[in-house]
Amino acid sequence: MCPQSDIAKLDLDSLWHPLTQHRGLETRLPREIVSGEGVFLTDIQNQRLLDGVSGLWCVNVGYGREELADVAHEQMKKLSYLPATLVHAPSAMLAGKLIDMLGYPGKVYFTSSGSEANEVAFKIARQYHLQTGSPGRYKIIARYRGYHGNTLGALSATGQAERKIGYGPLAAGFLHVAAPDLYRNDGDAAAELEETIEREGAETVAAFIMEPIIAGGGVLMPPDDYLKRVREICDRHGVLLILDEVVTALGRVGAAFAHELYGAEPDILTLGKGLASGYQPLAATVSKQHIFEAFEGEPDELNHLRHVNTYGGHPVATAVGLRNIEIMEREELFDRSTKTGDALLARLRGLEDHPNVGDVRGRGLLLGVELVENKKEKTPLDASRVASIVAHCARNHVIIGKTTSATPGYSNVLILAPPLVLSEDESDQLATAIEQAIAKELPNPS
Numbered sequence: 001m002c003p004q005s006d007i008a009k010l011d012l013d014s015l016w017h018p019l020t021q022h023r024g025l026e027t028r029l030p031r032e033i034v035s036g037e038g039v040f041l042t043d044i045q046n047q048r049l050l051d052g053v054s055g056l057w058c059v060n061v062g063y064g065r066e067e068l069a070d071v072a073h074e075q076m077k078k079l080s081y082l083p084a085t086l087v088h089a090p091s092a093m094l095a096g097k098l099i100d101m102l103g104y105p106g107k108v109y110f111t112s113s114g115s116e117a118n119e120v121a122f123k124i125a126r127q128y129h130l131q132t133g134s135p136g137r138y139k140i141i142a143r144y145r146g147y148h149g150n151t152l153g154a155l156s157a158t159g160q161a162e163r164k165i166g167y168g169p170l171a172a173g174f175l176h177v178a179a180p181d182l183y184r185n186d187g188d189a190a191a192e193l194e195e196t197i198e199r200e201g202a203e204t205v206a207a208f209i210m211e212p213i214i215a216g217g218g219v220l221m222p223p224d225d226y227l228k229r230v231r232e233i234c235d236r237h238g239v240l241l242i243l244d245e246v247v248t249a250l251g252r253v254g255a256a257f258a259h260e261l262y263g264a265e266p267d268i269l270t271l272g273k274g275l276a277s278g279y280q281p282l283a284a285t286v287s288k289q290h291i292f293e294a295f296e297g298e299p300d301e302l303n304h305l306r307h308v309n310t311y312g313g314h315p316v317a318t319a320v321g322l323r324n325i326e327i328m329e330r331e332e333l334f335d336r337s338t339k340t341g342d343a344l345l346a347r348l349r350g351l352e353d354h355p356n357v358g359d360v361r362g363r364g365l366l367l368g369v370e371l372v373e374n375k376k377e378k379t380p381l382d383a384s385r386v387a388s389i390v391a392h393c394a395r396n397h398v399i400i401g402k403t404t405s406a407t408p409g410y411s412n413v414l415i416l417a418p419p420l421v422l423s424e425d426e427s428d429q430l431a432t433a434i435e436q437a438i439a440k441e442l443p444n445p446s
């Protein structure tokens with residue numbers, strides 16, 4: 001091991017960081033983080049930082065759970081690896097648990113990232129149609145401002161232009177419609193979906209993919225009936241509904257799955273992040289039984305799903321995932337997310353009197369604060385002024401997020417997604433940091 005003082009140099013010399021401009025990074029490189037406990041990270045100078053975004057919105061049960069380390073340790077000693085073509089208990093047990101929680105029959109395919117979970121969903125949707133007599137259905141409709149991952153298929157589904165510049169041509173067959181946004185409230189997004197399906201020709205459309213609440217794109221809240229209407233539209237036109245719950249599931253918005261809150265079920269569901277709370281890289285694609293059954297056939301045909309990955313269903317990852325869900329249930333973290341989130345939302349709504357705070361919104365512990373130049377026009381606040389709020393919080397040892405490299409002109413939403421174990425005091429600390437940052441960085445002339 002290197003002495004800690006050498007880590008920053010090694011990092012700068014050798015690592016390529018995501019979403020980071022490296023020029024001048026030596027003056028901006030964050031201090032090395034050495035440990036985590038609950039909602040706090042500790043850096044090399046022993047400074048504690050409140051992590052208001054759970055890493056990348058994934059450490060739902062909080063940092064430093066020895067119980068999860070023990071499960072990983074035991075599993076590594078017993079059976080460190082097995083491909084998903086073979087049978088082992090942790091992956092069967094986690095799959096069974098997820099199907100039980102969902103309450104309908106289906107099958108789980110494990111991957112190690114949310115992006116790949118969505119790739120699998122697209123492949124399943126297309127092959128399903130091929131094998132049920134609709135080979136012309138290949139198009140995937142997604143939404144502007146939605147995020148579905150970084151691999152070329154998932155990026156093609158992503159509706160955030162700034163993430164795609166320079167990486168084209170992307171995968172063919174992906175198109176986009178508007179997502180609803182209760183704050184900007186511009187048009188009937190469900191009706192637009194149906195018109196698009198009709199204009200494209202329903203017989204060419206395989207699936208519609210959406211996040212129940214757009215997360216990284218700006219915590220965009222849908223009307224309560226939107227998902228139900230989408231479900232009906234998909235059913236009417238034979239289009240499969242893929243719900244990307246990589247962020248919203250496993251307690252993030254106060255339920256096991258966000259779609260429970262909106263009263264409609266997907267044909268295919270994708271999970272990630274909170275599934276193992278970031279203790280292991282784990283994601284999943286869950287297909288309803290009727291989808292799965294379309295893949296039945298003779299062993300020498302090609303009807304089976306022909307996707308494989310070395311680490312899908314990894315015994316250590318799935319063992320940790322299972323215990324992670326048991327912790328969530330034992331500690332009633334889904335309810336806690338709702339209660340803590342409601343209180344934090346109510347407090348932050350106090351900011352809405354400020355001329356630059358256009359909207360404060362969210363569900364459970366996924367919250368957004370939309371900053372504007374002008375409340376009447378809802379003109380987004382300039383990205384550098386939004387960044388100054390995030391930086392102010394960081395100087396006060398509180399990490400918050402914001403929309404970044406997403407939709408041109410809309411890097412204006414502060415995002416909070418703290419671990420679900422956030423206490424009242426910690427929630428106060430988070431809210432205070434944001435209130436102070438807004439008061440200091442965006443002085444209110446009135």
Ligand SMILES: Cc1ncc(COP(=O)(O)O)c(C=O)c1O
Nearest residue numbers: 113114115147148149246247272
């Ligand atoms: C809604 C959503 N889907 C998919 C992904 C991709 O997951 P991963 O980064 O694990 O590939 C993300 C990641 O942020 C996400 O927010």
